[in-house]
Amino acid sequence: MGSNNSQNLRDEEIKELMDETEFSKQQITRLYSRFLSLDKKGQGYLSRDDFLNVPELxxxxxxxxxxxxxxxxxxxxxxxxxxxxxxxxxVRILAHFQPTSRVKKNSLNSRRDKLFFAFKMYDLNKNNYITREEFKVILNSMVGANITTDQLEKIADRTIEEADKDRDGKISFEEFCGAMEKTDIEEKMSIRFLN
Structure with a gap:
């Protein structure tokens, strides 16, 4: 899909993306414009640095x-x-953030898909587990100087203790899903995409 900014999406590409993601044609067109604006070099892809230029991130x-x-x-x-x-x-990644009210069976924005995305944010070393140390790093980045080191340690200990059902000292994806059972992840991880 394009190695330069002047290339337009073809109708068949839009249709495929609509089927895969449940985005409307207008939404895909808007996302394409946003993609092109982030792809400053016109190479047809985004790197980590391109994402760092998104003000909200x-x-x-x-x-x-x-x-x-x-x-x-x-x-x-x-x-x-x-x-x-x-x-x-x-587009497939952004589909995870659609509200789940219109979810199809093969949708990319199911509760489980949203939880998987959130889990991957915590799994710093990408070993499919969240350890106490990883949790502390994320918690510290979220609250920073607003809590003491002792409070941070206690929150990390309590979280791991409550979520770690098999007592192996780390949280698997299934344990993470269980711990998030009462969390309205569908609402917290949804962005209203304009039509």
Whole structure:
């Protein structure tokens, strides 16, 4: 899908993306414009640096983790090539953030898909587990100087203790899903995409 900014999406590409992601034609067209604006070099893909230029991610304390999760989820889906995302990958990842009210059976924005994206934000070393130390790093980036080191330690200990059902000292994806059972992840991880 394009190696330069002047290339337009073909109708068949739009149709495929609509079927895969449940985005409307207008939404895909808008996302393509956004993609092109981020692809400053006109190479047809986005790198981590391109994402760092998104103002909302730049001011978000978890911005780097969100960006990393984009690439990790793409890799998990077999899509990752040299730390770059093409337009199709970009749209597929953003589909995780659609509200779930219109979810189809094969949708990319199911509760489980949203939880997987969130889990990957915490799994810093990408070993499919969240350790106490990883949790502390994320918690510290979220609250920073607002809590003491002792409070941070206690929150990390309590979280791991409550979520770690098999008592192996780390949280698996299934344990993470269980711990998030009462969390309205569908609402927290949804962006209203304009039509």
């Amino acid at each position: 730049g001011v978000n304390p978890l911005g780097d983790r969100i960006i990393d999760a984009f690439f990790t989820v793409a890799e998990t889906n077999g899509d990752k090539k040299d730390q770059q995302l093409n337009f199709r990958q970009f």
